[in-house]
Amino acid sequence: MMIPNNIPESRRSFLVKLSLWLAAIPAALVSVPVLGALLAPLLRRSEQQWRKVARLSDIPVGATKLITFINADPLPWAGTTARSAAWLRREQEDLFIAFSANCTHLGCPVRWEEKAGLFMCPCHGGVFYGDGSVAAGPPPKSLVRYQVRVKRGTVEMKTAPVPITEIQD
Structure with missing residues (x-):
């Protein structure tokens, strides 16, 4: 019907x-x-950026220091979460290496144990050698390394958007 x-x-x-x-x-x-x-x-853009992270005089040869910086692509509302950290080591007068401050297992912050010369993850017992390679525990791969350069008396690091999985050359 x-x-x-x-x-x-x-x-x-x-x-x-x-x-x-x-x-x-x-x-x-x-x-x-x-x-x-x-x-x-x-x-979101995912380009890497060079950031000034220290002056040459801030880090003596042989020292490893925790540095903080703003992520490569912080969101306007990110606040303090836009900040990230890395371990910066001065190997020689003009040679620096930098590692992500986060464990490759689950992203917990690692700490540098000066006397042992190891990076330690407090969450699940991950241990990394001074060169960032895995020494023990559950981490599946080495600490992520950043590119570092010295330019006009300052140390610059090529930062990447977070979360960091691999730094591209």
Whole structure:
């Protein structure tokens, strides 16, 4: 049986349509952050940047120091989470090496044990040699190394967006 178009809508049909529209509003509101999280990695720039991290006079030859810097692509609302850290060691007069301050197992911050010459991860017992290679524990690979250069009396480090998985040459 066909219903002519000029007959008013039934109460049941109206309530079904109203319910669908009222359900669509919260669904749309929930989908905005979900889509944002899925699309953000595609929309963010991922270029590496050289950052000044120390003066030559700040780090004596043979010393390893924890340095902090701003990530390569901080978000405007990131606040203190835009800051990252690395271990910077001065090997020779103009030769520096830098390692990520995070363990390659689960990202816990590693600490430098000067007397032992080892990086130690307090979370699951990961141990790294002074060159960043794995000595013991669950870490699957060496500490991530940053590129470092000396320019006009300052030490610069090529930073990458976080999370860091590999620094590209």
